[in-house]
Amino acid sequence: MEPVNKLILAIIMGFFLFYCSADPITTYGAPKLTIKEQIFDFHEVMEGQILEHDFVIRNQGDQPLTIQDVKTG
Known part of the structure; x- marks a missing residue:
């Protein structure tokens, strides 16, 4: 490779x-x-008993929070 080509390649690089x-943006x-x-523990539960518990979720950021695909465990 000629020296001029190397110089041009080096400048481009x-x-x-x-x-x-x-x-970066x-x-x-x-x-x-x-x-x-x-986590919430219901302790002992009788069969057929209906249980309910609310988990409080907060968005403490400064942009909207989207919750998708919630699954129980």
């Missing part, structure tokens, strides 16, 4: 690396899910 190293704010009580 330098520009490429310069533009690739630019600051930053996002401002995000949702933050908090659950005060993550």
